[in-house]
Amino acid sequence: MITVANLSKRYGDKLAVDSLDFTVHPGIVTGFLGPNGAGKSTTMRMIVGLDSPTSGDVTVNGSHYAEHKAPIHQVGALLEAKAVHTGRSAYNHLLAMAATTGISKQRVEEVIDLVGLREVAKKRAGGFSLGMGQRLGIASALLGDPEVVILDEPVNGLDPEGVLWIRNLLRSLAGEGRTVFVSSHLMSEMALTAEHLIVIGRGRLIADVSVAEFTASASNKSVRVRSPQATELRDLLADDDVSIASSERGLLEITGLEPADIGDRALRAGIALHELSPQQASLEEAFMELTRDAVEYHSTTTSGADAR
Numbered sequence: 001m002i003t004v005a006n007l008s009k010r011y012g013d014k015l016a017v018d019s020l021d022f023t024v025h026p027g028i029v030t031g032f033l034g035p036n037g038a039g040k041s042t043t044m045r046m047i048v049g050l051d052s053p054t055s056g057d058v059t060v061n062g063s064h065y066a067e068h069k070a071p072i073h074q075v076g077a078l079l080e081a082k083a084v085h086t087g088r089s090a091y092n093h094l095l096a097m098a099a100t101t102g103i104s105k106q107r108v109e110e111v112i113d114l115v116g117l118r119e120v121a122k123k124r125a126g127g128f129s130l131g132m133g134q135r136l137g138i139a140s141a142l143l144g145d146p147e148v149v150i151l152d153e154p155v156n157g158l159d160p161e162g163v164l165w166i167r168n169l170l171r172s173l174a175g176e177g178r179t180v181f182v183s184s185h186l187m188s189e190m191a192l193t194a195e196h197l198i199v200i201g202r203g204r205l206i207a208d209v210s211v212a213e214f215t216a217s218a219s220n221k222s223v224r225v226r227s228p229q230a231t232e233l234r235d236l237l238a239d240d241d242v243s244i245a246s247s248e249r250g251l252l253e254i255t256g257l258e259p260a261d262i263g264d265r266a267l268r269a270g271i272a273l274h275e276l277s278p279q280q281a282s283l284e285e286a287f288m289e290l291t292r293d294a295v296e297y298h299s300t301t302t303s304g305a306d307a308r
Helices: 040-047 090-099 105-114 130-142 160-175 187-193 211-217 230-237 259-269 283-290
Strands: 002-011 014-024 029-033 055-060 075-078 148-152 179-183 196-201 204-210 222-226 243-248 251-255 275-278
Touching: 002 040, 014 040, 014 196, 014 204, 029 040, 029 160, 029 187, 040 055, 040 075, 040 148, 040 179, 075 130, 090 105, 090 130, 105 130, 130 148, 130 160, 148 160, 160 179, 160 187, 187 211, 187 283, 196 211, 204 211, 211 283, 222 230, 222 259, 230 243, 230 251, 230 259, 259 275
Parallel strands: 029 179, 029 196, 075 148, 148 179
Antiparallel strands: 002 014, 002 055, 196 204, 222 251, 222 275, 243 251
């Protein structure tokens, strides 16, 4: 478990993290989201003791990271995939870590196979692609068989097979009862992997909810209805409290009624329905909506003519 209590970090005039309070629980994958500059990396660095808080506190399994007798068995972290000796092979990098922490060579072999680096294990890490470097970083994080796993952007550089692999790996680790805390900018992947979300912006907590609650909070509660009798259905449902829009023939977007109400009224009127589905915002749409005011770096849209 990771417990963050009133955590703040200031760099000169810059307040990077501002009074954060949240708990990351074991047994589920928790996503850590926020725009660029939100304070995610700084928060992760404070969790593993690389940065000291200006105020507040953060503990892992009840103790500060540095207070654990064998931190590598408590916390496995990937914060920078390329933080390896470029002249060492992947195997020797892991072997050096193992030798300084009392971990067996057998465990080194296990994590090499786990992350799919067997064929390149004896090659220099400096020649690795971004995806291979990510796999080595994940192997390093898992070397101590830790109870808590913290990964910063673990899918960067991975091909589709690698993305699927890391998704299944994270779920498996959580299924074993571990605490899994993962940041990512790939909302579509986070929607498939995480069960709970911690969302921050400008260093402050924006949301601490399940993925379902987060997307529901940004949804407009509309219902998509497709019918060969769309005109009759529109007339039937027309009401001051009901909003009906149509972007194409036979399709209605209805706000103000539940799907069951629409279906019951259509049935009584003998109107056929070919589709009746509540519309919910995607994780990406919800994220953009709820962090709009917390984005530190705004881009501008430039027309083709202006660009020339």
